Amino acid sequence: MPQAEFTIIPKYFADIGVSEWTSKLSQGDDAAILEIPDGKQAVMSVDTLIAGVHFPLETSPADIAHKALAVNLSDLAAMGATPAWFLLSLTIPDTNEHWLETFSQSLSEIADQYQIELVGGDTCHGSLSITIQVTGLVDKGKYITRSGAQPGDLILVSGQLGNAALGLAYLQGRSKLDDNLIELCTNSINRPTPRLCLTDFLQDYATAAIDISDGLVGDLKHILDKSRVGALIRQNDLPVNEWIRSSGAYEYALGGGDDYELCLTMPSEYKDQITRWNQNNPDCQLQEIGQITESGYYLQAEKNSIDLTHSKGYQHFGE
Amino acid sequence: MPQAEFTIIPKYFADIGVSEWTSKLSQGDDAAILEIPDGKQAVMSVDTLIAGVHFPLETSPADIAHKALAVNLSDLAAMGATPAWFLLSLTIPDTNEHWLETFSQSLSEIADQYQIELVGGDTCHGSLSITIQVTGLVDKGKYITRSGAQPGDLILVSGQLGNAALGLAYLQGRSKLDDNLIELCTNSINRPTPRLCLTDFLQDYATAAIDISDGLVGDLKHILDKSRVGALIRQNDLPVNEWIRSSGAYEYALGGGDDYELCLTMPSEYKDQITRWNQNNPDCQLQEIGQITESGYYLQAEKNSIDLTHSKGYQHFGE
Known part of the structure; x- marks a missing residue:
């Protein structure tokens, strides 16, 4: 007989993550009680990860836990918010102690890393899926939307694009990978890094931001639509690994999806700040990839x- | 090919519910921005409903939508909170326009009824399941927990117990029902009423409260454990329909689950307030069913x- 929710939660999920902003009442009641500090607004997002859709069925529970929280933290990062609390709704086909231990241990590690506290949730039995709802905090009015980009703004992305799609293609046997890229690319798909390190930079300089979960072309399009502007992006400036660069397989970077890097726009007068940022943050490089224009949406390719106006966004691989 | 999230959400879920507390930034960005008014705390809960576990597979999309929001609102009711915003994560096996229309229409109706605004979410393809996360507001420190019950307190429940379990047994062909009970009982399982009407009453008089989603005996036990007290409940005082009363099938009321009524405790000195409440609220009657004691957990049955100390809580029917 499966363990009921009231035995699974205290055993595996009672003490996950510590936030700078302590909950007034956490797990063990009908709901959590949270106090938003004066001068802050709450930033909320929810994302579900389904086995076979958002991650391959054979993904380890540690990777699943990391990714489930990371993709939600990435939404907070794109808003310029700081993580505070999260709720977990976990659907599992059976009560496998080893799976639950590994999952909760990994969840605890990423929660600690980004200082977010698990304050509630529920567990059910069914096909494996994980829903996480995150709440972040932001100084009033200081959040970054998709709608502030202006013609002339620079378009930047963090990290490298295409690694996650390449990692997935490798894991699914659709593509070979050089040995030196395997860890990088499989980590990108299984262990994405939410770019919360960019929060201050976004608040100081960005006019718009989005996280690249559905591929650069589709996600930048959301900024263009909301901001009523156009864009020109330069293929040669896309930050990609050496294999994509040499093989010219830029489709992984343009439409691959699941990168969870940030795409942001900022006035060109702050260009020096990009150099300064990159000098101080070797693990989170920003790359200028193009410019916001009055209208149109074009990729400057080799020749x-x-x-790109009618390009489709990325569909998750199981869809 | 299924419609992507960015076409389903604007088409069916763009304008659901209006809250007294407007969101600063709602759907269409990486996250929603919400401002908690001065003097309030946020009350948050999440619940997933899975087809075949929390509702029979043949349940109508209108009933599914109602129930998915209602069970979350019930958690807010148990805390003495007022609904404000919700996030929806919807997993559907395919994009059925009629299903989505009926689902979203019904979601809109219950969201309007309880003044809660849909501020974000995502859609995925997979086995049917619905996760809703609700945020309510409560005056600072005025929330009701499970931990405040004191020996001598009265134990009350709202509505009638056992109707949902009876309705489910009927729908599954496990039990016959008198014609005059069919609508009452199937509505109880498919269209539960979150007891938000009791918010003021709870804040004024309750020492502890919980929603009866897993059955009275199991849920009251959570109050006893958290409050470190005992209880005596009187079977004859349980509010049940005439069939349960005459057949003596009190197991539906004691352990049936899915009733989403509230169980609360309050000092006996406020007893007159119960009478007054019942006179003014014919649709939400409160019934005194027993008393909090120093220790032990007993049911005073017929003879x-x-x-009840080692009674098990309700397990959802598919588990």
Whole structure:
């Protein structure tokens, strides 16, 4: 007989993560009680990860836990928010003690790393899926939306694009990978890094931001639509690994999805700040990849310019 | 090909519910921005409903939507909170337009009824399941927990117990029902009423409260454990329908689950307030069913006293 919720939660999920902002009442009641400090607004997002859709069925419970929280933290990062609390709704096909131990241990590690506290949730039996709802905090009015980009703004992305899609293709046997890229790419798909290190930079300089979960072309399009502007991106400036660069397989970087890097826009007058940021943050490099324009949406490729207006966003691999 | 999230959400879920507390930034960005008014605390809960576990597979999309929000609102009711915002994570096996229309229409109706605004979420493809996360607001420190019950307190429940379990047994062909009970009982399982009408009453008089989603005996036990007290409940005083009363099938009321009524404790000196409440609220009657004691957990049945200490809580029917 499966263990009921009231035995699984205290055993595996009672003490996960510590936040700078302590909950007034955490797990063990009908709901959690949270106090938003004066001068702050709450930033809330929810994301579900389904086995076979958002991660391959054979993904380890440690990777699943990391990714489930990371993709939600990435949404907070894109808003310029600081993580505070999260709720977990966990659906599992059976009560496997080893799975639960490994999952909760990994969840605890990433929660500690980003200082977010698990304050409630529920568990059910069914096909494996994980829903996490995160709440972050931001100084009033200091959040970054998708709607502030202006013609002339620079377009930047963090990290390298395409590694996650390449990692997935490798794990699914659709693509070979050089040995030196295997860890980088499989980590990108299984253990994405939410770019919360960019929170201050975004608040200081960004006019718009989004996280690249559905691929650069589709996600930048959301900024363009919301801001009513256009864009030109330069293929040669896309930050990609050496294999994509040499093989020219830029489709992984443009539409691959699941990178969880940030795409942001900022006035060109702050260009020096990019150099300074990159000098101080070797693990989270920013790369200028193009410019916001009045209208249109184009990719400057090797020899020609490609109209991206009707490009489709990424569909998760199981869809 | 299924419709992607960015077409389903604007089409069916763009404008659901209006809250007294407007969101600063709602759907269409990486996260929602919400401002908690001065003097209030946020009350947060999440619940997942899975087809075949929390509702029979053949349940109508209108009933599913109602129940998915209602069970979350019930958690807010148990805390003495007022609904403000919710996030929806919807997993559907395919994009059925009629299903989505009916689901979203019903979601809109219950969201309007309880003045809660849909501020974000995501959609995925997979086995049908619905996760809703609700945020309510409560005056600072005025929330009701499970831990405040004192020996001598009265134990009350709202509504009638056992109707949901009876309705489920009927829908599954496990039990016949008198014609005059069919609507009452199937509505109880498919369209539970969150007892938000009791918010003021709870804040004024209750020492502890919980929603009866897993059955009275198991849920009251959570109050006893958290408050470190005992209880005596009187079977004859349980509010049940005439069939349960005449057949003596009190197991539906004691352990049936899914009733989403509230169980609360309050000092006996406020007893007159119960009478007054019942006179003014014919649709949400409160019934005194027993008393908090120093220790032990007993049911005073027809001829004997039954020790409930080791009774098990309700397990959802698919588990």
